[in-house]
């Protein structure tokens with residue numbers, strides 16, 4: 585509970601200007617988010633099953649744009665939502681944690697109004713769609729590369745989590761299993777252990793896990809392809825460019841990077857979820873305009889080859905831009 589209080593201290597200045605602009609929308613423009621089916625269900629669950637008024641303070645803070653702990657009853661509402669939600673606690677403990685992503689990817693059933701809400705949010709579906717889009721695009725590229733050049737490939741998955749994307753690519757395609765070696769790099773022990781478990785279950789032997797800070801990789805050798813998924817979203821433009829510049833040094837000249845960023849479209853489509861994440865957890869995301877990722881790539885020294893969104897491959901959301909660059 586004290587974690588919820590300490591993360592309130594850090595959130596007074598919203599650093600993402602696009603998020604700040606949504607906070608300042610007039611009430612009549614914010615209202616539509618509260619009429620979304622899953623938001624209404626969330627409120628119903630809170631009213632039916634929880635003691636005390638949680639919904640009133642939530643609506644008040646959302647409408648006025650005031651920090652949740654500053655509206656009447658808001659502190660108790662925030663403390664309650666934090667203590668009753670696995671997601672909120674996990675994101676406060678480890679913002680950007682891959683264990684939270686795993687629960688979304690697997691659509692795990694968690695009890696409690698808050699966690700049921702997160703599971704059903706369109707932003708959660710966008711994450712699943714992003715995973716699918718990365719798998720499909722990477723599969724196409726790697727197969728084409730191996731067939732055209734007749735060379736084996738080395739892939740780096742930076743901030744891989746348990747590496748679901750590269751494991752699935754390898755499971756799906758014999759050529760990828762046979763002709764690629766893939767190093768998944770993550771700093772988090774849990775992600776590494778989970779990834780090793782998934783690899784053991786699937787029986788593939790081309791995917792390895794390295795527990796390391798991806799900024800200090802040392803001498804792994806230069807790679808042909810790099811995945812950077814779920815890494816840039818909380819970083820400022822400058823820090824994102826600095827990281828991409830570092831990652832470029834791990835690639836052979838002419839090699840390819842795929843890196844994703846969260847778009848302002850998440851605010852347009854699902855501002856209430858973005859607001860809950862900002863108000864309840866310490867995960868400060870940047871919601872970028874399309875075009876900002878290209879600038880980051882170019883400032884980091886990559887040639888911009890284009891981009892796609894998760895919609896191209898999988899369904900009904902369009903909240904991420906996935907850029908393709910050449911080192």
Ligand SMILES: C[S@@+](CC[C@H](N)C(=O)[O-])C[C@H]1O[C@@H](n2cnc3c(N)ncnc32)[C@H](O)[C@@H]1O
Nearest residue numbers: 680682743744745770771772775797798813814
């Ligand atoms: C949001 S998750 C993304 C996981 C995976 N790429 C995906 O798309 O499902 C971000 C991952 O980056 C890892 N990470 C964050 N900072 C890191 C660092 N400095 N070095 C290595 N891994 C890091 C975290 O541990 C976490 O597993």
